[in-house]
Amino acid sequence: MRFRALILAGLLPGTLVAETGTELLRTGWEQFRLADFNLAVKTFDRDVTLAGTNSAERAQALYGLAMTWALRRPGEDPAKAVELYRQAIVAAPASETAAWSLLAIARLTHLAATLDDTQDSAAVRQAYQDVIDKFPTQPAGEEAFLFQQAAQLAVPRAGTARPAVTAVEEFLQTHPHSQYRRAAWTLVAHGYQILGEPTHRLSALLQMLQAAKAEALLPVYHAGDYWSIATLAEFECGDFAVAREYYRKLIADYPTDQRIFLAKRELQHMDEVEAGLRP
Amino acid sequence: MKLRQFLRQYSPLLAVAIAYVWSAVAICSYRATQAPPGTTVTLRIGHWQLEPGVREGFDALAAEYRKLHPEVYIVQDAVPESTYSQWLTTQVMGGTASDIIESGGLPGALMLSYYSRYFLPLNNYIGQPNPYNAGTPLAGEPWRNTFKDGMRAGYIEELQSYMAVPLAQFAYRIVYNRDLYHKLTGRTTPPQNYRDFVAVCEQIRAQHDDQGRPYVPIAASSYHIGMWDTTMCEPLTFAAVRKLDFNRDGNVGSDEFYAGIRTHRIGFDFPPFAARFQMLRELTPFVPVGVTGLGRDEAVFLFAQQRSVFITSGTWDAQSLREQARGTFAIGVLNFPPPAKDDPEFGQILEGPVYDHTTAGMPFVITRTCQHPDVALDFLQFLSSQRGNAEFNRHIGWIPSVRGSELPPSLAGYEPHFEGVYGAMPMTLGGDTNVKWQQLLALFLINQIDYPTLTAQYLAFYQDHAPQEFAEMQRNRQRVTIREEQLMAGLRARAMVEDPKQAATTWFRYRQLETDRLLVRDLGPSLLAKLVSDGPVTNAPDPYEITPAALANVRRQLGGNR
Numbered sequence: 001m002r003f004r005a006l007i008l009a010g011l012l013p014g015t016l017v018a019e020t021g022t023e024l025l026r027t028g029w030e031q032f033r034l035a036d037f038n039l040a041v042k043t044f045d046r047d048v049t050l051a052g053t054n055s056a057e058r059a060q061a062l063y064g065l066a067m068t069w070a071l072r073r074p075g076e077d078p079a080k081a082v083e084l085y086r087q088a089i090v091a092a093p094a095s096e097t098a099a100w101s102l103l104a105i106a107r108l109t110h111l112a113a114t115l116d117d118t119q120d121s122a123a124v125r126q127a128y129q130d131v132i133d134k135f136p137t138q139p140a141g142e143e144a145f146l147f148q149q150a151a152q153l154a155v156p157r158a159g160t161a162r163p164a165v166t167a168v169e170e171f172l173q174t175h176p177h178s179q180y181r182r183a184a185w186t187l188v189a190h191g192y193q194i195l196g197e198p199t200h201r202l203s204a205l206l207q208m209l210q211a212a213k214a215e216a217l218l219p220v221y222h223a224g225d226y227w228s229i230a231t232l233a234e235f236e237c238g239d240f241a242v243a244r245e246y247y248r249k250l251i252a253d254y255p256t257d258q259r260i261f262l263a264k265r266e267l268q269h270m271d272e273v274e275a276g277l278r279p
Numbered sequence: 280m281k282l283r284q285f286l287r288q289y290s291p292l293l294a295v296a297i298a299y300v301w302s303a304v305a306i307c308s309y310r311a312t313q314a315p316p317g318t319t320v321t322l323r324i325g326h327w328q329l330e331p332g333v334r335e336g337f338d339a340l341a342a343e344y345r346k347l348h349p350e351v352y353i354v355q356d357a358v359p360e361s362t363y364s365q366w367l368t369t370q371v372m373g374g375t376a377s378d379i380i381e382s383g384g385l386p387g388a389l390m391l392s393y394y395s396r397y398f399l400p401l402n403n404y405i406g407q408p409n410p411y412n413a414g415t416p417l418a419g420e421p422w423r424n425t426f427k428d429g430m431r432a433g434y435i436e437e438l439q440s441y442m443a444v445p446l447a448q449f450a451y452r453i454v455y456n457r458d459l460y461h462k463l464t465g466r467t468t469p470p471q472n473y474r475d476f477v478a479v480c481e482q483i484r485a486q487h488d489d490q491g492r493p494y495v496p497i498a499a500s501s502y503h504i505g506m507w508d509t510t511m512c513e514p515l516t517f518a519a520v521r522k523l524d525f526n527r528d529g530n531v532g533s534d535e536f537y538a539g540i541r542t543h544r545i546g547f548d549f550p551p552f553a554a555r556f557q558m559l560r561e562l563t564p565f566v567p568v569g570v571t572g573l574g575r576d577e578a579v580f581l582f583a584q585q586r587s588v589f590i591t592s593g594t595w596d597a598q599s600l601r602e603q604a605r606g607t608f609a610i611g612v613l614n615f616p617p618p619a620k621d622d623p624e625f626g627q628i629l630e631g632p633v634y635d636h637t638t639a640g641m642p643f644v645i646t647r648t649c650q651h652p653d654v655a656l657d658f659l660q661f662l663s664s665q666r667g668n669a670e671f672n673r674h675i676g677w678i679p680s681v682r683g684s685e686l687p688p689s690l691a692g693y694e695p696h697f698e699g700v701y702g703a704m705p706m707t708l709g710g711d712t713n714v715k716w717q718q719l720l721a722l723f724l725i726n727q728i729d730y731p732t733l734t735a736q737y738l739a740f741y742q743d744h745a746p747q748e749f750a751e752m753q754r755n756r757q758r759v760t761i762r763e764e765q766l767m768a769g770l771r772a773r774a775m776v777e778d779p780k781q782a783a784t785t786w787f788r789y790r791q792l793e794t795d796r797l798l799v800r801d802l803g804p805s806l807l808a809k810l811v812s813d814g815p816v817t818n819a820p821d822p823y824e825i826t827p828a829a830l831a832n833v834r835r836q837l838g839g840n841r
Binding site for chain 1: 392395396402405406423427428429431434439440441520527528529530630631634636697698699700701757760761764765768769771772773775776783784786787788790791793794797798799801802803805806809822823824825826828829830831832833834836837
């Protein structure tokens with residue numbers, strides 16, 4: 001009997017090992033990443049129980065549990081997820097976890113609206129605004145702002161693009177140290193594309209590239225950025241100096257890129273255009 | 280408890296336990312006996328490359344490496360390609376994978392999850408010099424920059440990480456039977472341009488072997504005919520980039536092609552489109568009858584039996600073709616001959632040499648279960664050093680992936696061209712249009728229908744079905760949102776619990792992916808959808824046409840500089 005019990009105990013992983021909240025959190029997220037959602041739910045559940053009244057740990061465990069119910073497929077339960085997110089916010093209202101939880105609720109609202117093909121609904125805007133109002137300086141708050149403006153830009157109309165561009169430009173002014181400046185300048189550039197203002201769009205793309213290089217902690221491919229800037233400068237702005245600079249950067253930094261032939265042709269083409277315009 | 284009673288009660292469990300212990304001892308002792316004396320580290324490298332020379336290449340480089348590191352012994356797990364995906368899956372899931380593995384053989388989404396779960400990222404190493412490049416022109420250069428493609432083939436966009444080390448490059452060329460070519464044409468120099476090529480094919484086709492069978496100039500099959508189209512004919516359509524590349528990324532997507540057709544900006548009568556199929560029609564008399572029904576091996580057989588002079592080949596097949604010909608006939612390699620500039624039909628249409636879509640391939644990763652990841656990394660650096668990579672590919676007969684590595688003499692003619700034109704006619708949008716196109720193309724290739732009939736029938740079908748397929752494309756984009764959200768959630772959670780130094784990098788990757796894969800993902804497609812919904816236009820400026828306002832600005836600046 002004792003022998004049988006020992007064998008069974010040995011076959012059950014983790015039963016003889018005490019689990020800490022940190023370990024359960026890591027395990028739960030690993031299971032989430034591996035799409036083992038049933039296991040993730042159980043692990044986060046255990047973590048919630050273990051956390052007890054510890055507000056920070058409880059919030060993190062609830063956040064993980066909520067995220068699993070929100071994003072698991074199949075078997076998702078958005079309503080349950082929202083309830084759990086709200087519990088996480090109550091557990092630690094000023095925490096980073098609370099901010100991400102509130103953003104997650106806004107994202108769920110947005111995703112539901114997208115499936116209904118009502119991308120820029122008032123409910124979506126308000127959901128993001130809640131995050132912005134409660135956590136204006138947290139990354140989650142900044143992300144919420146950018147998603148809110150991106151939703152405005154997703155339907156290309158001048159009437160909604162103009163206020164979105166204005167709002168994001170103001171954000172860039174008031175958030176000089178934001179880690180989302182590359183994302184923000186990308187939205188501004190797109191907004192100016194909708195508005196048909198290529199010079200401002202070019203300026204935004206140049207700022208975007210500068211921000212991208214300033215933020216980079218890992219090597220990033222910029223061949224596409226160089227190409228976008230060069231072609232916009234040449235074909236829509238008539239700024240041949242910028243066009244030449246970025247065609248040459250592409251040729252120098254990415255010599256095997258597919259667009260090299262075109263880049264060299266355009267350098268030649270600009271010379272021909274200028275020659276044709278000179279008296 | 281008496282012994283007999285114990286054994287009777289627990290015999291099934293004991294049998295399982297004994298079998299397990301016996302298997303474990305057998306495997307461990309087998310692996311131990313492979314390793315020579317003095318070995319303290321055994322590395323296993325798994326791959327599917329059973330082509331001639333590959334295993335020999337790994338063995339040779341492993342032996343060289345052992346001279347530098349006598350404690351390291353490297354063993355290959357060479358697995359047939361047909362079973363590689365199952366082997367890879369069971370090995371990684373079972374935690375028994377080789378230390379270094381060739382990644383591939385699985386659908387994209389699955390491979391992506393394997394990268395994330397089972398393989399180690401290389402980000403921390405690719406910015407440092409490869410120590411095995413000391414004393415070469417690549418000494419001191421970041422490892423990433425020593426690859427011809429900047430290690431692009433090893434970069435996984437979705438993970439924003441360098442995950443794999445690519446060890447070779449691949450290209451398509453025409454391989455030809457030099458002896459038969461000389462016998463049938465009297466020439467030793469290969470065709471210099473397209474018309475020359477057509478002329479020698481006509482000459483070859485007019486002759487018969489000693490059994491009275493006509494020679495078939497080009498050995499081709501359903502597998503090969505696509506190479507001729509992609510590399511020789513499709514580049515004629517390059518001019519469509521200037522008309523249809525609405526997002527100006529340098530490529531024409533199938534959605535952009537649809538937008539162009541739908542808004543009457545382009546049609547199948549666009550001269551470069553017609554030229555592509557004119558050239559394809561001119562080539563089809565030189566391939567076997569019923570080419571679309573033939574398999575790859577049938578074409579190789581035709582070539583090996585010396586009933587054909589030309590065959591297309593990727594570099595991965597070059598060695599086996601040489602082996603087939605060894606002792607029987609001499610092999611030559613030539614580029615797909617382009618039309619001369621003064622070619623009456625195609626000279627003004629082909630804008631330049633053809634771009635070789637050669638990214639480095641043969642990517643190898645380090646598995647998370649590797650007991651000695653530092654040694655595995657070191658061996659991969661050895662294999663991808665300038666000297667090591669040249670030597671490795673010399674054994675195989677493939678193109679090195681590292682800059683400055685000498686091309687094996689057998690691959691003269693396979694040097695990739697990285698400046699040139701490429702195809703811009705992706706005319707299928709979804710399942711239905713793809714099936715219809717393949718059906719009509721097959722009839723065209725066997726001369727049952729001409730180009731006007733091909734395009735008229737296809738256009739009618741396309742206009743009927745493409746709108747639904749375009750809408751489905753937009754819906755598919757929404758469907759993957761959940762998967763992107765899952766990826767972001769996992770990455771965000773990782774960053775929230777990591778130590779601050781590691782977290783900074785993870786947060787960076789998170790913001791990059793969050794921006795590109797969620798925040799701005801729908802913006803470009805929404806503009807294209809608007810272009811489609813705005814309907815047909817006349818005299819709309821092309822994406823690569825300087826606008827009047829831009830021209831005015833140039834004029835102004837020139838006037839200011841006088």
